[in-house]
Amino acid sequence: MSDASRSRYTSVAIALHWAMAVLLIFMILLGWNMDDNEARFQLHKSVGITILFLALSRLGWRFANPPPPLPEGMPKIEKTASHMVHVAFYALMIGVPLAGWFMVSVSPFQVSTVLYGVLSWPHLPFTERLRSEGVYGVAEFFHSKSAWLIFGLLALHVAGAVKHEIGAEDGVLKRMLPGLFGKAEPPALPGRGFVFAFGGSLALFAAIAAVPLIFSGGNGEAKAAPVSSIQSNWDVDYAASEIRFDGVHEGRAFGGTFGTWTADVAFWPEDLARSAVQVVVDTRSIRTGTKLYDDNLRGKEWFNPGEFPEAVVVLSDFAEAAGGYTATARITLKGKAVSVPLAFTLEIAGNEATLSGSAELSRKALDLGQLSDPGAAYVADAVMVTLSGKAARRS
Incomplete structure (x- = not known):
């Protein structure tokens, strides 16, 4: 059946139409x-990226x-209006997700953006210098108000389809209804260009999704940790040892560990x-069990x-205390040093x-998350570290 004589969309076009609606x-x-x-x-972000690539x-x-031709009896002005509505729909289905991404x-x-809690998704390139309340406000205005444009176009689209379905000319609604409705001509099968349409989008999606993996190591110059001068007299059993942190995010507890670290213990x-301890923590090895938290941290x-792959903790000023010992922990992270008391038991x-x-640490003192949440509105300032x-x- 030729495109000129076909009166229905292909099955793929029908499935995409209703799924995206x-x-x-x-x-x-x-x-x-x-x-x-x-x-x-x-x-919301995950569905937006899905809509972008489906579009x-x-x-x-x-x-x-190409879609089947409009009914011959449809006035030219209505054909033009139908065409313009479709063009506007495509522009919004692509433009609105892009605006949200921007x-x-x-x-x-x-x-960070993690699609469906599984796949890291990068920010748009070359936008770092544009980050500001003003630029964000303009993008947010367009993105949020576009919902009304979509609803307006949807109303026109539905009204036009219903009008032509009940009007004198051949109806157009049944051209896009799944085959289980009525006894209309079946959808055109199988269609062509599947690899072109879906393969191209999938390849683009995969290329973008690979960016966080390619650049996960960062592009800054790593700062080397100081060489330890401690003459160790203990060997740590790393398989039986752990550095853990716990905090609160939006009223819910969360926690994690650092998978890689070394300790010189005297x-x-x-x-x-005479006692001294130095611990070097690989910050790249942070794990919470939730990908969104991992990406943000x-x-x-x-x-x-990427720029500061190691944090250094030096313990000094050891003293006996009721039930154990105390020490001063000097933490150097991202080029800044903070000292906090540490209490521990040793059998x-x-x-x-x-x-x-x-030991209890302060995010503010360590300069953690101070751009997005300086007032601890979402993540509590206090973080408990246990050894x-x-x-x-x-x-």
Whole structure:
């Protein structure tokens, strides 16, 4: 059957049409009901990127499979209006997600995007210098107000379809209805250009998604940790040891660990003045079990491991205390040093030792998340760090 004689869209075009109609309506309603809810915000971004690439695929499919001609009895002005509505729809289906992507990229609040909680998605390139409240406000205005344009076009689209369905000319609604409705001519199958339409969009999607993986190491010059002068007399059992942190995000507890770190330990219970410890933590190894948290914590305003891959903790001023010991922990992170008290217990049995300790840190003092959340409105300022593990005394 030729395109000129065909009266229905292809099955692929029909499926894309209704899937995107549902996604667009869902997207708008979700956008109006996020209320600073991070989970909904991430879902909104995920669906937006999905719509963007479905729109590109649909545009490619339409190019390879031109739609059936409009009814011959339709007035020319109505054909022109129908064409203009379709052009506007495509412009919005591509432009609105791009505006949202741009808005997130230039926002002073640099929150990472993780599609459906699984796939890291980068910000638009060359937007770092544009990050400001003014640019963000313009992008947010266009992005939010465009929802009304979509609803207006949707009303025109539906009204036109219904009008022609009940009018004197041949109806157009049944051309886009799935085959299970009525006894209309079946959709044209199988269509052509599947690889062109979907393969091209998928390749573009994969290339963009690969950017965080390619540049995950950062492009800054790494700052080397100081060489330890400590003469260790203990060997840490790293498999049985852990550095953990716990905090609160939007009223819910979260926590994680650093998977890679080393410690030089010189500790003599009978000679505390002689004791010293240095711990070097690989900030790239931070893990929370939630990809969104991991991506944010590896951002520039948090640990920034691309430029500062290591944090150094030096313990000194050891003293006995009720039930254990105390020490001063001097933490050097992102070129800044902060000292906090550390309390710990140490049980020594022969040449084996078991450690348990904790210290409370301040995000503000460590310059963590001070661009997007300086007032601790979302993430509590206090972070508890706990140390646990085992070590063996060197003979």
